[in-house]
Amino acid sequence: xxxxxxxxxxxxxxxxxxxxxxxxxxxxxxxxxxxxxxxxxxxxxxxxxxxxxxxxxxxxxxxxxxxxxxxxxxxxxxxxxxxxxxxxxxxxxxxxxxxxxxxxxxxxxxxxxxxxxxxxxxxxxxxxxxxxxxxxxxxxxxxxxxxxxxxxxxxxxxxxxxxxxxxxxxxxxxxxxxxxxxxxxxxxxxxxxxxxxxxxxxxxxxxxx
Amino acid sequence: xxxxxxxxxxxxxxxxxxxxxxxxxxxxxxxxxxxxxxxxxxxxxxxxxxxxxxxxxxxxxxxxxxxxxxxxxxxxxxxxxxxxxxxxxxxxxxxxxxxxxxxxxxxxxxxxxxxxxxxxxxxxxxxxxxxxxxxxxxxxxxxxxxxxxxxxxxxxxxxxxxxxxxxxxxxxxxxxxxxxxxxxxxxxxxxxxxxxxxxxxxxxxxxxxxxxxxxxxxxxxxxxxxxxx
Numbered sequence: 471x472x473x474x475x476x477x478x479x480x481x482x483x484x485x486x487x488x489x490x491x492x493x494x495x496x497x498x499x500x501x502x503x504x505x506x507x508x509x510x511x512x513x514x515x516x517x518x519x520x521x522x523x524x525x526x527x528x529x530x531x532x533x534x535x536x537x538x539x540x541x542x543x544x545x546x547x548x549x550x551x552x553x554x555x556x557x558x559x560x561x562x563x564x565x566x567x568x569x570x571x572x573x574x575x576x577x578x579x580x581x582x583x584x585x586x587x588x589x590x591x592x593x594x595x596x597x598x599x600x601x602x603x604x605x606x607x608x609x610x611x612x613x614x615x616x617x618x619x620x621x622x623x624x625x626x627x628x629x630x631x632x633x634x635x636x637x638x639x640x641x642x643x644x645x646x647x648x649x650x651x652x653x654x655x656x657x658x659x660x661x662x663x664x665x666x667x668x669x670x671x672x673x674x675x676x677x678x679x
Numbered sequence: 680x681x682x683x684x685x686x687x688x689x690x691x692x693x694x695x696x697x698x699x700x701x702x703x704x705x706x707x708x709x710x711x712x713x714x715x716x717x718x719x720x721x722x723x724x725x726x727x728x729x730x731x732x733x734x735x736x737x738x739x740x741x742x743x744x745x746x747x748x749x750x751x752x753x754x755x756x757x758x759x760x761x762x763x764x765x766x767x768x769x770x771x772x773x774x775x776x777x778x779x780x781x782x783x784x785x786x787x788x789x790x791x792x793x794x795x796x797x798x799x800x801x802x803x804x805x806x807x808x809x810x811x812x813x814x815x816x817x818x819x820x821x822x823x824x825x826x827x828x829x830x831x832x833x834x835x836x837x838x839x840x841x842x843x844x845x846x847x848x849x850x851x852x853x854x855x856x857x858x859x860x861x862x863x864x865x866x867x868x869x870x871x872x873x874x875x876x877x878x879x880x881x882x883x884x885x886x887x888x889x890x891x892x893x894x895x896x897x898x899x900x901x902x903x904x905x906x907x908x
Contacts, residue, residue, distance in 0.1 A: 622859045
């Protein structure tokens with residue numbers, strides 16, 4: 471295999487503007503990792519990880535906000551837009567799964583002795599099935615990046631196991647939606663890029679009223 | 680880090696996961712150990728077994744064998760080599776599927792993409808094993824039934840679901856945050872593959888519903904056994 475075959479333009483495209491240093495380092499590190507294996511880039515990855523923070527409950531509350539958003543998107547916005555066929559079927563299945571994630575995270579946060587955040591009010595700029603699906607792709611892929619970015623900072627192994635179980639489901643949603651709208655089901659090639667909190671907020675923030 | 684003691688063993692002995700799959704006695708012994716003492720001991724056991732062609736691989740010798748690496752690394756090494764073995768098999772599988780010419784067009788290019796991505800997983804995992812001072816597992820010889828497009832797509836769906844559940848099963852056992860971040864980055868790609876194949880074979884995109892179910896090593900190894908030549 472040649473180095474060129476391993477090059478991922480998506481991963482290698484390091485856009486510094488508007489990104490935290492942590493995510494820049496991690497993005498660059500993963501791009502290099504795709505080329506040379508994780509061994510050569512591990513020090514950079516650890517640098518990026520060191521910049522994330524917050525206890526388990528804080529991380530779970532952040533995830534809970536995202537799950538509220540996804541659940542509302544499928545169950546409320548999906549009905550407003552009026553979906554058909556596969557889009558409708560996915561919205562029904564995935565919506566129910568996001569609702570289950572909300573319940574699980576709420577319970578996990580309480581179990582940690584913390585208070586679950588209240589559900590925000592959301593505004594979704596989707597008026598048609600196609601704009602709905604485009605936004606679904608953004609939300610699901612952001613969800614994958616958010617969990618993958620936060621998971622290594624979790625202290626509790628039980629919480630990590632739950633987060634892993636949820637992120638796998640988000641990745642499955644993302645792939646199905648991307649296929650449906652003619653996009654690659656693996657937008658990051660072989661390695662899903664973790665998102666920093668700032669990156670997640672940049673995507674999700676504008677949807678919170 | 681650069682010259683652990685187990686470097687002196689012949690390369691053949693590094694296919695420990697493969698041997699565990701083949702050899703029921705080995706597997707039972709390993710399962711007993713893993714069950715009673717957890718992932719860290721399993722790691723030590725594997726390292727001991729890997730480097731022990733000149734002496735018997737008793738569990739008692741494990742701590743001495745792994746003296747050059749931290750105990751947390753040995754657990755991670757075992758997990759990485761286990762993942763590497765699965766990725767070798769996936770890579771070989773996709774290679775044979777592509778060679779079969781059963782798929783063309785859009786699906787054909789997806790299959791090629793997935794095969795390439797599995798290959799990058801192999802490279803990354805090998806690199807990670809070496810970074811931790813270990814010896815990368817050797818590539819096992821696979822055997823995969825390849826008859827029709829629908830049968831192959833079904834098999835690919837099964838294999839990818841297994842891969843995703845295998846990574847999920849190991850994530851909480853990984854000690855090193857860098858190794859964990861890498862495993863998670865691979866885990867969700869396996870999930871994306873599985874979901875894509877699910878749409879092709881008209882099977883559920885999320886077969887476990889909202890919460891993907893992890894698989895432990897013994898379950899995965901038993902499921903992989905039929906695919907070893």
